[in-house]
Amino acid sequence: MRLNAKQIAAYTGGQFLVDPIDPSALMTGVTWDSREVQPGWLYVALPGERVDGHQFVEAALRAGALGALVTDAPSHACALLAKELGAAIIEVPNTASAITDLARAWRGHLHGRVIGLTGSVGKTTTKNLVRDVCAAYGSVAATKANQNNELGVPRTLLSADPETAVVVVEMGMRGRGQIAELCDFVRPAWGLVTNVGESHIELLGSRENIACAKAELFEALPAGTGRAFVNIADDFTDVMVERARLGERAVAVTGFTGHPDAAAREAAERESAGCDQAVWAEDVALDAEGRPCFTLCARDAADHDEGALFATVERVPCALALTGAHNVDNACAAAAVGYALGLDLATIASTLGASVPEPGRQEVIAARGGFTVINDAYNASPDSMRASLATFAATEVAGRRIAVLGDMGELGSFAEACHKGVGAAAASHPIDRLICVGELAQHIAEGAEAAGMDSARISRAATIADVLEELDVLLEPGDAVLVKASHFMGLTRIVEGLVN
Template identity: 55%
Template sequence: MHLTVTEIAEAVSARIVVAACPETGVTSITWDSRTVEAGSLYVAIAGERVDGHDFALDAVSAGARCVLITHSLPDEAIARAQELGAAILLVKDAQEAITDLARVWRGRLCGRVVGLTGSNGKTTTKNLVRDVLACAGSVTATRGNQNNELGVPNTLLSADADTQNVVVEMGMRGLGQIESLCSFVRPEWGIVTQVGESHIELLGSRENIARAKSELIAALPEGGIAFLNGVDDMSDFVWENARGAERGVRAVCFDGSGEYCEEKASGWRAGRAVWATDILLDDAGCASFTLVARGFSEGAEHESALCSLALSGLHNVHNACAAAAVGLAAGLSLKVIVEALGAAKPESGRQEMLKARDGFTVVNDAYNANPDSMRAALSTFAAMRVDGSRIAVLGDMGELGDFGPAGHREMGSLVAELGIDWLVSVGDLGSLIAGAAEAGGMSAERVFRAVGAADALEIVRKLVEPGDAVLVKASHSVGLERVVEGLVG
């Protein structure tokens, strides 16, 4: 972004505490004083544990040109701002101010804004879309998984006015939240990766989850494009609930199942589509396949190209097909797209393959988990070529509510069915995984129950040998990244 202090004050309806030159330019935004750089807008957020106002002096000293506050600052910080020519603006609500600022900046963006949501695959698909669209010009995308009420506006504010593509990942924890985000993001294209079971504790059913995800498609303008998962049984609900066809939104189908059938496709699935055929997995569980597209090139009904991913897991074929569909809609050739997809690397904590010094492999998937993603991770893990044993370290999956016990027991049954050699469960709900694995026929001698991450690490250290592979997966709150760090650090 590039806004003057005057423009910021007007956008957020602020009271000026310390004035600066009206034309002072601000080029970035942060609420972490450690990341302040020259020209930053520092937003002092009063959190439950840390109050950002305590670091306003540090922010100004580090080069912040403007500080947003919601309550008074020490005299020392005020004096330092006056000395360095930094503005201090008082607002009623810091989060609302960030949103208001993003709404104003969105009006100045010249490029295309692509929104993305889904129960699984959001961050990986966002990264793939980013990498593909980078072949078409400048692109700004959500950093990491900053897809909440702070991260979403920050993504918009991180883009330059002439950025050609802005990819915004949107999370949600209830009905109306994506609608609220879309009110200022104003996406022109929208991707729904999948409707799964994450957040089912809050929403109660997959239909309600689909209803929440459909808010993204409902926000698209006439002529916008909805990219929908052709194999997801809730995609029809998403499309119909958003009244996409009635409002003149165009649909593009993506299908990475390997089972897309043109002859049977109907409705929105029969239009422009991208799908995968002849899917093969290598020893590391990475997929190679033929990527097929229909309806994107004039004079050629179909086009195809071979694609090989460096990302492990069959589920990433779906994600790649979604990214390819976006790239084709943006006018890129299939050749350029498959090259970009092939060069993509996994993000830390998401099916990240790590080699330990002691000669074993760690699959770091500890960032988050729900039944859909854990099911995919276990299936990929079982398909990997491993010289030694497979050790699964699985912990609690959060936000499942009353569905939690059944979801964890399902994972235990799957562990036994897939023939995983050793299981280390972590946490109270994780112990249900262990019990179901034993009930499914896994020897009790090969099942361990750990209280927490430290306990799990000690168990795995005693089990693992050169040539083995260790899968680590749970919800982020379990902290299993400490197991990964202890094994490979």
């Protein structure tokens, strides 16, 4: 962003408690973490359950903040410091709402294409791939890490400049109406839904309800000029397309799929008949480390032939640095965005191949003990658990495969069945040892046993310390350990313990 103190006060309905020394000075960034403040930024004092951001206004000013948004009047010493440094202190009714107000106003300054992105699984990985592909088109601003909530989404918009070519906004949700609220100020021109899975089923009750909530992104796209990117192998895509009335509103559709299954491919071909463009993968294979290589394919509406759904097709080879066949879907989603931007397939394939995973997302770490740790502990859902196990099974391992799986959250009354389903999936793969940690994860153990896994290969652990103690005795050079659970389980401590 590039806004002066007067603009910020006007956009947020604020009033000056301390006037800036230079009202025309532009603030070029925003944060609510005083440790992140850079010279020229705006600091937002957010109240919290444990820590109140108002306690750190002075620290933010000393770090170079040109202004601070507050709901409580600053101390006399803090006000004097602000005057001395020439910084503004602006009182607003609600600091969290003020961030959204700023983003709503700043959206009107952005000239580039804003792309909204959501889905049950793979949002952050797909967002990173889209970001990397779009960088071959022009300047890009994108959601940092997984800051996809009511604070992170406006911050993403505020991180863009007016001349930024593409803004990629990842949107998370826990219930109906939340994506619509985000879209109200993001105003996406294009929208991408990775898939409809079982994440958040606790609050929404069914995959159909989840699809309707995700469809809010497509409903927000502008009639006549918008573009929707749909997973043509997902069985709830039709629900979203119909709910958003894409055809009726003349919203263009680009279909994508990376699913190697023949039946899914056949269904995808039928679905793609209604797409203006289609991007998909053929000949998907995994190397010894579980990294996919495939043929990236695309066709345009102008090439569409009634007699051959994929007539006049462009094809280029593509190899990913990411692991797992499920990432072919994510790569094809990103390729679809690049293709719609007009990038050639060879450039798209090259940028996809150069993209690397974020820490905690199938991050492969060589430990000093001669074994390998696969850190996938950032988050988990039933779909991502199954995908991670399949990737682990396809990876070449000199020793034994050991899977450490923990609780998955936000499943409500479905939790027991979903965890047992993950256990059954684990039993279907060549897993030498399954360690289940947490209360819900005990159902993973039950599911694995019921599906035929030898109980001698299954361990039940109550704490992270228990897991580390078992692994300390169990691990040998050449072994590989997969660690995965929902973020609240904190299984990154297992990774840190193994690596350090």
